[in-house]
Amino acid sequence: MSTKNLTSLFRPESVAVIGASNKEGRLGNLVMHNLLEAGFDGPIMPVNPKRQAVVDVLAYPDIGALPVVPDLAIICTPPAPVPGLIATLGKRGTGAAIVLTAGLHRVETDDGRTVKEAMLAEARKSGLRILGPNCLGLMVPGIRLNASFAHAQAHPGRISFASQSGAMCTAVLDWAREHEIGFSHFISLGDCADVDFGDTVDFLATNPGTTAILLYIEAVQDGRKFMSAFRAAARNKPVLVIKSGRVAEGAEAAASHTGALAGSDNVYDSAIRRAGILRVDDIDELFAAVETLARAKRMRGGRLAVMTNGGGIGVMAVDRLIAEGGHLAELSPETISQLDDVLPDTWSRANPVDIIGDAPGQRYSEALGILGAAKEIDAVLVMHAPTATASSTGAAAAVIEAVHGLRANVLTSWVGGEAVAPARKLFRDAGLPTYDTPGQAVAAFMHMTIISATKKR
Amino acid sequence: MSTKNLTSLFRPESVAVIGASNKEGRLGNLVMHNLLEAGFDGPIMPVNPKRQAVVDVLAYPDIGALPVVPDLAIICTPPAPVPGLIATLGKRGTGAAIVLTAGLHRVETDDGRTVKEAMLAEARKSGLRILGPNCLGLMVPGIRLNASFAHAQAHPGRISFASQSGAMCTAVLDWAREHEIGFSHFISLGDCADVDFGDTVDFLATNPGTTAILLYIEAVQDGRKFMSAFRAAARNKPVLVIKSGRVAEGAEAAASHTGALAGSDNVYDSAIRRAGILRVDDIDELFAAVETLARAKRMRGGRLAVMTNGGGIGVMAVDRLIAEGGHLAELSPETISQLDDVLPDTWSRANPVDIIGDAPGQRYSEALGILGAAKEIDAVLVMHAPTATASSTGAAAAVIEAVHGLRANVLTSWVGGEAVAPARKLFRDAGLPTYDTPGQAVAAFMHMTIISATKKR
Numbered sequence: 001m002s003t004k005n006l007t008s009l010f011r012p013e014s015v016a017v018i019g020a021s022n023k024e025g026r027l028g029n030l031v032m033h034n035l036l037e038a039g040f041d042g043p044i045m046p047v048n049p050k051r052q053a054v055v056d057v058l059a060y061p062d063i064g065a066l067p068v069v070p071d072l073a074i075i076c077t078p079p080a081p082v083p084g085l086i087a088t089l090g091k092r093g094t095g096a097a098i099v100l101t102a103g104l105h106r107v108e109t110d111d112g113r114t115v116k117e118a119m120l121a122e123a124r125k126s127g128l129r130i131l132g133p134n135c136l137g138l139m140v141p142g143i144r145l146n147a148s149f150a151h152a153q154a155h156p157g158r159i160s161f162a163s164q165s166g167a168m169c170t171a172v173l174d175w176a177r178e179h180e181i182g183f184s185h186f187i188s189l190g191d192c193a194d195v196d197f198g199d200t201v202d203f204l205a206t207n208p209g210t211t212a213i214l215l216y217i218e219a220v221q222d223g224r225k226f227m228s229a230f231r232a233a234a235r236n237k238p239v240l241v242i243k244s245g246r247v248a249e250g251a252e253a254a255a256s257h258t259g260a261l262a263g264s265d266n267v268y269d270s271a272i273r274r275a276g277i278l279r280v281d282d283i284d285e286l287f288a289a290v291e292t293l294a295r296a297k298r299m300r301g302g303r304l305a306v307m308t309n310g311g312g313i314g315v316m317a318v319d320r321l322i323a324e325g326g327h328l329a330e331l332s333p334e335t336i337s338q339l340d341d342v343l344p345d346t347w348s349r350a351n352p353v354d355i356i357g358d359a360p361g362q363r364y365s366e367a368l369g370i371l372g373a374a375k376e377i378d379a380v381l382v383m384h385a386p387t388a389t390a391s392s393t394g395a396a397a398a399v400i401e402a403v404h405g406l407r408a409n410v411l412t413s414w415v416g417g418e419a420v421a422p423a424r425k426l427f428r429d430a431g432l433p434t435y436d437t438p439g440q441a442v443a444a445f446m447h448m449t450i451i452s453a454t455k456k457r
Numbered sequence: 458m459s460t461k462n463l464t465s466l467f468r469p470e471s472v473a474v475i476g477a478s479n480k481e482g483r484l485g486n487l488v489m490h491n492l493l494e495a496g497f498d499g500p501i502m503p504v505n506p507k508r509q510a511v512v513d514v515l516a517y518p519d520i521g522a523l524p525v526v527p528d529l530a531i532i533c534t535p536p537a538p539v540p541g542l543i544a545t546l547g548k549r550g551t552g553a554a555i556v557l558t559a560g561l562h563r564v565e566t567d568d569g570r571t572v573k574e575a576m577l578a579e580a581r582k583s584g585l586r587i588l589g590p591n592c593l594g595l596m597v598p599g600i601r602l603n604a605s606f607a608h609a610q611a612h613p614g615r616i617s618f619a620s621q622s623g624a625m626c627t628a629v630l631d632w633a634r635e636h637e638i639g640f641s642h643f644i645s646l647g648d649c650a651d652v653d654f655g656d657t658v659d660f661l662a663t664n665p666g667t668t669a670i671l672l673y674i675e676a677v678q679d680g681r682k683f684m685s686a687f688r689a690a691a692r693n694k695p696v697l698v699i700k701s702g703r704v705a706e707g708a709e710a711a712a713s714h715t716g717a718l719a720g721s722d723n724v725y726d727s728a729i730r731r732a733g734i735l736r737v738d739d740i741d742e743l744f745a746a747v748e749t750l751a752r753a754k755r756m757r758g759g760r761l762a763v764m765t766n767g768g769g770i771g772v773m774a775v776d777r778l779i780a781e782g783g784h785l786a787e788l789s790p791e792t793i794s795q796l797d798d799v800l801p802d803t804w805s806r807a808n809p810v811d812i813i814g815d816a817p818g819q820r821y822s823e824a825l826g827i828l829g830a831a832k833e834i835d836a837v838l839v840m841h842a843p844t845a846t847a848s849s850t851g852a853a854a855a856v857i858e859a860v861h862g863l864r865a866n867v868l869t870s871w872v873g874g875e876a877v878a879p880a881r882k883l884f885r886d887a888g889l890p891t892y893d894t895p896g897q898a899v900a901a902f903m904h905m906t907i908i909s910a911t912k913k914r
Contacts (some may be wrong), residue, residue: 419608
């Protein structure tokens with residue numbers, strides 16, 4: 001298949017909206033609003049046979065009347081006309097279409113094929129590529145393209161996310177906006193009738209704006225293509241997969257949802273692992289992974305130091321670390337002696353480093369300076385629980401100050417709710433990875449360790 | 458030991474603060490402020506030999522000068538004077554003391570004992586009970602008692618929480634405030650020199666204001682007492698335990714933190730399970746459990762229906778449910794036919810019930826009405842991912858409206874960030890349990906199932 005036409009999909013210079021509408025709540029109206037709000041640089045051309053303008057933009061009665069051949073067409077019509085539209089677009093030279101319409105496999109054409117089959121046959125004639133059908137669309141914030149009917153815009157960033165589930169798209173998008181995390185590409189694949197995970201990963205693997213690839217997979221149609229694309233991509237950059245349908249009941253639900261066979265989970269699991277790809281299990285872990293990929297530096301190794309103002313949360317972090325197969329750094333006598341100079345007598349003198357409940361910002365920054373420079377430590381997880389004797393926000397500010405120039409990677413977890421919210425915001429603004437709980441922070445550390453080890457091979 | 462004196466600790470009618478201070482940041486100052494701010498009904502009597510008033514309250518030079526024998530004394534002095542203070546308090550008839558002071562086992566008396574040993578010997582003479590030392594103190598919001606130096610007040614509620622770790626106390630407290638969850642008792646046990654988990658659970662098991670008991674345990678000294686108290690309590694009300702030190706490295710950290718032997722995890726695990734107590738593994742799960750215990754109704758059985766506007770998040774919930782050993786309800790033909798009447802043709806016609814991405818509030822309420830009344834269903838997990846075609850907040854309002862009088866338990870999970878925040882707030886205000894992710898919601902459902910099953914035995 002032609003790479004040129006994937007470029008028409010992911011880097012279009014002109015866009016037509018077939019079935020653009022003035023009626024609020026209609027897909028053709030939501031997409032027009034999203035396109036205009038995002039501020040795409042090329043022409044946005046609505047096609048509507050009955051209206052002279054859609055959302056204040058001059059409309060064209062049909063594809064033939066378009067003054068410019070659109071690189072990308074977004075189709076928001078009912079199922080029946082879709083094959084004819086794809087044929088006309090292909091003949092005019094359009095490279096790609098996003099088909100938002102659902103239910104194409106349930107509607108028949110006059111010759112007894114499904115509308116979906118007829119659409120694919122037409123696309124094959126011209127080489128036009130199709131994203132969808134039954135998808136939410138596509139966002140490329142770097143070129144201000146929001147060709148979707150999502151409820152909100154993605155911020156620009158360096159992670160590319162592709163998902164078979166529209167709900168996972170909007171949930172991740174909504175979470176990422178709250179956490180001020182941006183995306184390079186935000187892709188709803190829908191039914192994957194043409195463009196699939198293999199194509200998408202192929203494109204993203206060599207895309208310089210994408211530093212990490214994140215995928216939500218329910219089922220894969222072409223296993224060989226999937227594997228070769230994934231293996232190649234994982235050599236270039238981190239690839240994280242959340243594959244649902246882990247159990248038979250889930251797989252059944254996934255199959256009824258996408259109409260594709262979800263396949264045996266074991267097959268996927270070993271294939272994913274062989275390709276050097278990290279698999280995460282649930283949405284909490286996915287959110288933690290997004291935070292990590294957006295903000296964390298590449299890891300040097302797997303030895304973690306845990307620094308905390310409360311023993312209990314330190315123990316919880318160690319429990320999780322060891323359960324996941326991670327390694328607690330063993331402090332050298334030099335490091336212990338340096339810490340003796342800055343910490344109260346009652347400090348733990350071991351890892352986890354308990355800097356005691358009344359730790360003010362200065363103690364956080366001094367201890368972090370020592371741990372972050374120690375050669376036996378690859379990463380430091382700095383933790384905090386609220387106290388009345390020292391400021392949670394002040395401790396965060398001190399950590400942000402101390403982090404510059406450190407040898408080790410630094411992750412943070414300010415555990416609580418109300419009192420730690422301003423500190424979490426400070427970390428986000430400073431671009432320092434932060435996690436709500438020790439468990440999430442340790443999961444993220446393990447992701448980074450696995451990703452970094454994979455890339456070294 | 459006398460139950461009367463545990464009542465002095467948990468239901469005092471008068472309080473003295475030994476070592477009360479006007480110096481900001483000192484324990485004796487923080488405690489005075491917390492006591493006054495909470496609005497305790499009885500006298501709060503500061504003891505300070507050098508000041509006539511502490512935080513505007515008339516101070517007494519020593520215990521002998523107190524006009525009323527305090528039921529409870531809070532000790533904020535350095536270690537050395539503690540044994541003498543306990544002796545004097547015991548002689549005057551005080552029933553209990555909270556010793557906030559840390560490091561008592563590191564300071565020696567003239568006769569070569571540690572201050573901790575001397576303190577316990579004095580307490581034994583009079584039967585005075587001691588909470589701590591090295592603890593954060595105690596809150597009983599129902600009687601407006603905040604005898605702690607925590608950074609914030611607990612809201613009144615029905616859960617009692619006791620923890621060996623002060624950091625876990627403040628982290629849970631801070632989280633609970635954000636989630637508007639209250640407590641019957643909030644107890645920081647510290648070093649457990651005298652009052653331990655056994656005593657605490659004994660008291661809480663028969664306390665009518667406590668509907669559920671939640672414990673963070675690092676190590677237990679008296680295994681037999683612990684087990685008999687726990688077994689008795691678990692017969693009366695749900696008991697949830699988060700036991701850290703699951704792995705050797707964590708246990709070591711816990712031991713160095715509390716100074717007690719953390720013991721083999723396997724021993725605890727089987728003991729906890731034999732007592733009919735639910736063990737949770739990390740702070741995320743603990744938070745989910747707090748939400749459940751505060752808001753969820755007792756469960757009838759273990760068959761869950763999942764209802765969602767997005768297939769993907771439904772599959773994630775099923776994956777987790779089956780992985781945790783839970784059961785997906787099988788919809789009866791009657792239920793399917795009733796749903797056919799209110800849902801679009803494309804609905805999943807199976808559990809998980811996919812009510813389709815454009816589902817407005819009315820569709821949520823109609824489908825929930827049917828599922829919540831079906832005899833094959835014990836609980837319904839209602840889920841939502843943001844869409845542009847329907848309001849997340851409107852869907853939540855419709856669910857809250859529909860939930861009244863339903864046979865089944867209802868749990869909710871509005872997945873995302875910004876766009877779902879108002880819906881989550883609505884659920885909290887309505888007292889309906891809500892969880893950030895499908896994984897947390899399913900974990901909570903499993904907790905409820907296990908707890909309800911345990912209580913039936």
